[in-house]
Amino acid sequence: MKKTLRVFGFAIALVLITSCHKPKSKKVLAENLKNTEQMNSKNEEIVNVALMYLKDGEEARFEEYKKKGGAILEQYGGKIERVIKPTMLAEGELELPDEIHFASYPSIEVFNKFNEDPEFIKIRNEYAIPALRDISVFTSKNTDFKFKKEIGDSTKTYGVALIYFNEGEKYVKQFEDYHDEVCAIMPEFGTHFERFIAPFQSKGTVAMPDEIHRFYFDSMEGLQQMGTDERMQALFPKRDASLNNLYFFIGEATQ
Incomplete structure (x- = not known):
């Protein structure tokens, strides 16, 4: 089992609750992976984020699942847009996933149709379910946060942050204010x-x-320099007061 690493030096540039992973049956894994609760159809992009935990020795089987499943996804106009292999958990306490997947779909309707596709279900049951010991899936939509979207590649180091606000609109607004300010600083340090x-x-x-x-x-x-920047340091109290938990993964992209 991989050990969780806690690295505070550069984690301070971003910003907690312990999570235990118990073995799951194939039935539970299949239900988690399917993740097809019906929602109101909207003509907007959907992004599925999955924390994948593989069984020992099942890497090849899982690679076959990604290849075959990804081919079917493309038939629906979707794609696996990014796969990240975490190398450390810089903030929070959580078992390190083997992979974090980001898959995009044109709409929730397409998302549901893909998950109900008989050929995909067959591939999922044959390759993914036997290879996985655990999975957590978050079906997401784009926020209204305005930012300059840039596209990296497999040569870059990636960060993935799972952010949990304190309860109350004032904390959401407080984090938004903090975020607006740090977003003006972070590009100076190559983020x-x-x-x-x-x-x-x-x-x-x-x-x-x-x-x-x-x-x-x-x-x-x-990233390390950004964490010690005086402007960033001055903003951290606003950030800390707005969040009750954060998982911050650092890793390398394979796709």
């Missing part, structure tokens, strides 16, 4: 934003976050 999404349904062990952010860094040195 680029790819996704800001808000989950609306979830399945699995990990509680559903309020927001999920994905970004990449030009260098770890830049």
Whole structure:
């Protein structure tokens, strides 16, 4: 089993609750992976985020699932837009996933149709379910946060933040104010934003976050420098007061 690493030096640049992973039956894993609760159809992009925990020795089977399942997803106009292998958990306490998947769909209607596709169900049952020992899935939509979206590649180091607000609108607004200010600073240190999404349904062990952010860094040195910047330091109290939990993964992209 991988050990969770807690790294406070550069984690301070972003910003908690322990989660235990118990073995699950194939029936539970199948239900978690399916994740097809009916929602009102909307003509807007859907992003599915999955924390994947693999059984030992099942990596090849899971790669086959990604290949076959991804091909069917593309037939529906969707894609696996990013796969990240976490190398450390820089903030929070959680078992490190083997992979974090981001898959996009043109709409919730397409999302549901894909998950109900007989061929996909067959591939999922044959390859994914036997290979997984646990999975948490967050079905999300885009937020209204305005930002310059940039696209990284497999040469970059990635960060994925699962953000949990304190209860109350004032804390959401407080974090938004903090975020607006830090977003003006972060690019100076080579931090680029790819996704800001808000989950609306979830399945699995990990509680559903309020927001999920994905970004990449030009260098770890830049990230460390950002954490010690005086302007960032001055903003941290506003951030800390607005959140009750955060999981911040750092890793490498394979797709």
